[in-house]
Amino acid sequence: MRPALLAAALSLTALPAWAEDVSVFAAASLKNALDEVAAQFIADTGNTVTISYAGSNALAKQIIEGAPADLFISANVEWVDEVEKAGLVQTRDDILGNRLVLIAHGDAQPVTMGSDTDLAGLLDGGKLAMALVESVPAGKYGKAALENLGLWDGVQADVAQSDNVRAALALVATGEAPFGIVYATDAAAEDDVTIVGEFPADSYPAIIYPAALLAGAADDADRAFYDALSGDAADAIFEKHGFSVKD
Structure with a gap:
């Protein structure tokens, strides 16, 4: 060659x-x-x-x-x-x-999540951001936790549902909703929200x-x-x- x-x-x-x-x-x-x-x-x-x-x-x-x-x-x-x-x-x-948490826009006081939590009072007329509660996993987990704690009926009318959990996170990060329910990992990825409470592990199915x-x-x-x-x-x-x- x-x-x-x-x-x-x-x-x-x-x-x-x-x-x-x-x-x-x-x-x-x-x-x-x-x-x-x-x-x-x-x-x-x-x-x-x-x-x-x-x-x-x-x-x-x-x-x-x-x-x-x-x-x-x-x-x-x-x-x-x-x-x-x-x-x-x-x-x-x-x-x-993963774990399920309650987040707030900016700094906020910690909340102990339980059956006696006044979540409706915390919202004070504002919205609770969640992923779609009947289909998106984060929303389904969140609804299950609220139902198990006896809190769902009190806040159902105030829930702002989003197509996915990151959209719910964004509603809280921008201040459009004062509180939201997301995964702990989502909260850690966003500087403009604070984890104020963690849902008891036995209040929702394992994620x-x-x-x-x-x-x-x-x-x-x-x-x-x-x-x-x-x-x-x-x-x-x-x-x-x-x-x-x-x-």
């Missing part, structure tokens, strides 16, 4: 394989932490990760209706169950946990985030990112953002 052709051949063999793209549908509450996990994966592998964030209910419905996604990470088990019933899950694993590798996932990168979600590096990032990591 002539030197010029040999050099060209060596150059071609040195080229890296084509990068693969991983398409992820993820609960809105994961944004800060999952963006960081994805950035580390991209740096380590050279693959790309495209993440669509929304309420778990909306994402599950899109997947069932045929939206192209390789992974789905929900803020509750039920919406992954629905996707699995549609025959669209290859494998799944519970990866994270579990399952990750699912979907039926359309065909690339090695898809499986690699799914596995990376439970790796040591991702665990450290999730814990830094306030999530609990499942064994």
Whole structure:
């Protein structure tokens, strides 16, 4: 082989394989932490990760209706169950946990959350920001907690419902609602809100985030990112953002 052709051949063999793209549908509450996990994966592998964030209910419905996604990470088990019933899950694993908190705009006095909490009095005519209470996991958890504490009937008319938990967080951060119910990790991601109370763990179902590798996932990168979600590096990032990591 002539030197010029040999050099060209060596150059071609040195080229890296084509990068693969991983398409992820993820609960809105994961944004800060999952963006960081994805950035580390991209740096380590050279693959790309495209993440669509929304309420778990909306994402599950899109997947069932045929939206192209390789992974789905929900803020509750039920919406992954629905996707699995549609025959669209290859494998799944519970990866994270979270806590439910009451937040206020700016600085506010702490509140002990219990059956004798005067939440309606705290609102004083203002709104209680929550994600959609019948479909979005954060809203469902929040409604369950309020019902179990006997507080729901007193505040139901004052609830301002949002499409996802980050939208509810934004209502409080901007002062449009004086109080809201979100995950602890959401509150930690926003400087303009204060956690004023934490709901008793036994007042709502355990908050579990399952990750699912979907039926359309065909690339090695898809499986690699799914596995990376439970790796040591991702665990450290999730814990830094306030999530609990499942064994």
